[in-house]
Amino acid sequence: GSKTxxxxxxxxxxxxxxxxxxxxxxxxEEGIARYCLTSTVMLSxxxxxxxxxxxxxxxxxxxxxxxxxxxxxxxxxxMGKMIxxxxxxxxxxxxxxxxxKTKEMVCTLRPPSEVIMRLPDSTGL
Amino acid sequence: MxxxxxxxxxxxxxxxxxxxxxxxxxxxxxxxxxxxxxxxxNEVYDEAVSESFPIYNKSHMICLQMPAGAGDVLVTSxxxxxxxxxxxxxTAQVAIVDHVKQVCTEVRPATDEExxxxxxxxxxxxxxxxxxxxxxxxxxxxxCSVYCTKxxxxxxxxxxxxxxxxxxxCRLSPQNFCNGSWRSVWTIEFQDEAQVxxxxxxxxxxxxxxxxxxVQLDAKHECGDSTLFQSxxxxxxxxxxxxxxxxxxxxxxxxxxxxKLPVTRTLFPWHNTSQFSLTRxxxxxxxxxx
Numbered sequence: 552g553s554k555t556x557x558x559x560x561x562x563x564x565x566x567x568x569x570x571x572x573x574x575x576x577x578x579x580e581e582g583i584a585r586y587c588l589t590s591t592v593m594l595s596x597x598x599x600x601x602x603x604x605x606x607x608x609x610x611x612x613x614x615x616x617x618x619x620x621x622x623x624x625x626x627x628x629x630m631g632k633m634i635x636x637x638x639x640x641x642x643x644x645x646x647x648x649x650x651x652k653t654k655e656m657v658c659t660l661r662p663p664s665e666v667i668m669r670l671p672d673s674t675g676l
Numbered sequence: 677m678x679x680x681x682x683x684x685x686x687x688x689x690x691x692x693x694x695x696x697x698x699x700x701x702x703x704x705x706x707x708x709x710x711x712x713x714x715x716x717x718n719e720v721y722d723e724a725v726s727e728s729f730p731i732y733n734k735s736h737m738i739c740l741q742m743p744a745g746a747g748d749v750l751v752t753s754x755x756x757x758x759x760x761x762x763x764x765x766x767t768a769q770v771a772i773v774d775h776v777k778q779v780c781t782e783v784r785p786a787t788d789e790e791x792x793x794x795x796x797x798x799x800x801x802x803x804x805x806x807x808x809x810x811x812x813x814x815x816x817x818x819x820c821s822v823y824c825t826k827x828x829x830x831x832x833x834x835x836x837x838x839x840x841x842x843x844x845x846c847r848l849s850p851q852n853f854c855n856g857s858w859r860s861v862w863t864i865e866f867q868d869e870a871q872v873x874x875x876x877x878x879x880x881x882x883x884x885x886x887x888x889x890x891v892q893l894d895a896k897h898e899c900g901d902s903t904l905f906q907s908x909x910x911x912x913x914x915x916x917x918x919x920x921x922x923x924x925x926x927x928x929x930x931x932x933x934x935x936k937l938p939v940t941r942t943l944f945p946w947h948n949t950s951q952f953s954l955t956r957x958x959x960x961x962x963x964x965x966x
Contacts, residue, residue, distance in 0.1 A: 604879075604897030606930070612889035624946075627958070631946045648885060653893040654931060656856035656883040660845050661815055661927055 569593040570641075572634050576626060579619055586629060588616045590637045594645055608649055612641060688715060689724045696728035697735075700884035700892060701857035702848035704732050705778070729775040730759070737844040737859055739819040740780040742771050749773075749780060754823040754840045757790055765791070765823055766804055792828040796837050799866065800824050802908035803839060806916035811843050814923070815858065818845035825863075839864045841919065853887035862919055871905040875918050879926055897926050 575587040595609035616637055620629045683691070692711050699707040708725055715721045733751045742749050747764065749755075749771040755763040762771045763786055770790065772782040792800055804822040811820040820843045827837025841862040848855050858881050865874040877900070883893040899922045903914040 604895065604926075606893075606895045608891070608893045610885075610889060610891030612891070614888070628946045635946075644889075648889060649891055652854065652885040653856075653883040653891070656847060656854060656885070656893075657858075657881055657927070657930055659847050660817070660856055660858040660881070661923070663927060663931075664924060 565595075565597050567593075567595045570638060572637070574630055574633070576630075582621055582623065583619055584622050584626070584629070586618050586620060586633055588618075588630075588633050588637055590614055590616075590634070590641060592638075592641045592645065594649065596649075608653065610649070612644055612648060614641060614644070685717070685720050688717070689720050689727075692720065692724035693728045696724060697732055699732065700855055701736055701846050701882055702850070702855045703884070704729070706850075725776050729778070733773075733775055733778065736846075736857065737842055738778060739844060739846075740771065740773060740778065742769065742780050742783045744783070746783050748819055750819060750821045750842060750844060752821070752823070752842055754825055754842065755821065763790060763823070765800060765821060792824040793831050795832050796824050796828055796830055798908040799837075799911060800839055802912040803841065803864075803915055806912040807841055807843070807919070810916045810920055814920070815843065815845040817847055818843055818858070820844070827866075834868055836868050837866050839866070841915075854883075854885050856883040857881070860919070860923060862915075864915055866905060866911075868905070873903050873905055873911060873915065875901045875903065875915065877901075877919070877922055879923065881930065895930060899926070 569592070571591045573589045577585050577587075579585045591611055591613045593609075593611040596607070597609075598606045614637065616633060618629075618633060622629070692715055695707055695711060696704055711724070712718075712721050715724075734753045734756070737750050737752050739748050739750055741747075742764070746769060747767050749762055749764040749769075751762050751773060755765070757763055757770060760773050760775065762773055763769075764771060768786045768791055769783050770786050771780045772784070773779070774781050791797070800822050804820075807820050807822060811818045820841065823840045823842070825838050825840045827835060830837045841860070841864070843858070843860040845859075846855070846857040858879075860877065860879050862875060862877045865876075867874060877898065879897045879899075881893065881895045883891075885891045901918045901922065903911075903918060905911065906914065
């Protein structure tokens with residue numbers, strides 16, 4: 552799945568979400584199949600706003616998920632639900648990683664002024 | 677299928693250089709190590725590294741320790757005196773540097789021609805004192821320096837000169853799969869006739885997180901301001917206030933950019949009747965018997 556967007560309002564200039572899902576299906580016991588899903592999401596965000604300059608955040612994340620499911624409803628149903636669940640998890644990971652980790656890094660390089668007052672004298676960090 | 681043609685040494689060198697120059701902060705040595713294996717050609721490798729490392733080091737404004745406790749020196753284009761010689765204005769020393777090994781091999785005192793005139797030095801050192809104070813507070817891992825880039829021979833009022841403030845901070849945590857850097861370059865034009873100081877800033881923040889993925893941030897910002905041309909001490913205080921104000925504002929705007937990605941609350945109804953007909957359609961199309 553792939554989606555690109557151009558922002559008109561707000562800060563986003565260009566955004567792209569590309570997801571690749573690879574599923575391996577193998578029969579297990581009677582009426583049960585094993586599904587092995589490997590998903591990669593490539594995300595790219597750029598902004599170009601007068602007050603904040605250029606901002607470019609991009610990269611990829613990969614996860615795996617295995618499930619044994621009944622085939623009574625058919626493969627499509629099982630695979631669809633797995634992919635949906637996986638994409639939801641990836642979206643949350645991306646939020647934590649893309650924004651969370653990079654924000655953490657920026658705060659470590661240069662703590663916001665309120666934090667500076669409270670930093671202990673010892674070299675903890 | 678098209679025949680595979682091996683690239684010539686020059687093409688290989690250009691690709692290798694691209695990878696080296698685009699290495700995130702603190703990672704060029706890892707990239708170089710991998711490239712050596714990939715290239716499998718020492719001549720091409722040596723040329724690629726000897727051409728890329730100096731550019732990378734200056735662009736990232738790396739900080740090197742001078743031998744025998746002589747202090748730290750920043751490798752920047754502003755302090756470059758020769759191919760491998762970098763001035764540390766604070767201690768009036770010149771560091772001789774091995775770019776590929778990223779170490780300072782020797783130190784010598786700077787000659788008078790390499791330093792600013794006494795008049796300009798008053799402004800430069802006053803600013804250095806203020807910037808050291810500011811950077812010491814704002815950047816836990818920051819290193820800073822103030823260079824005179826134009827008019828270092830100016831002996832008194834009546835002429836313009838230019839100072840550049842450099843702040844470089846990096847947080848390298850490869851064991852946590854995380855590296856980042858902050859670089860500020862502020863150019864201050866001391867305009868004698870107008871009696872003003874024109875200040876221009878270029879800020880750049882980078883981060884690389886690579887546990888179970890590969891995410892890079894590259895953010896740049898330019899800003900400007902001006903203030904009156906005053907005594908060395910008063911000018912220094914005005915300038916450092918300007919820097920502090922703009923850098924703090926930029927940091928705040930970076931955090932504002934953390935917009936939540938949209939979340940859809942409704943799950944797709946995989947179980948409804950259309951799903952069954954979809955399966956039927958696909959089965960029919962693929963010609964699979966049941």
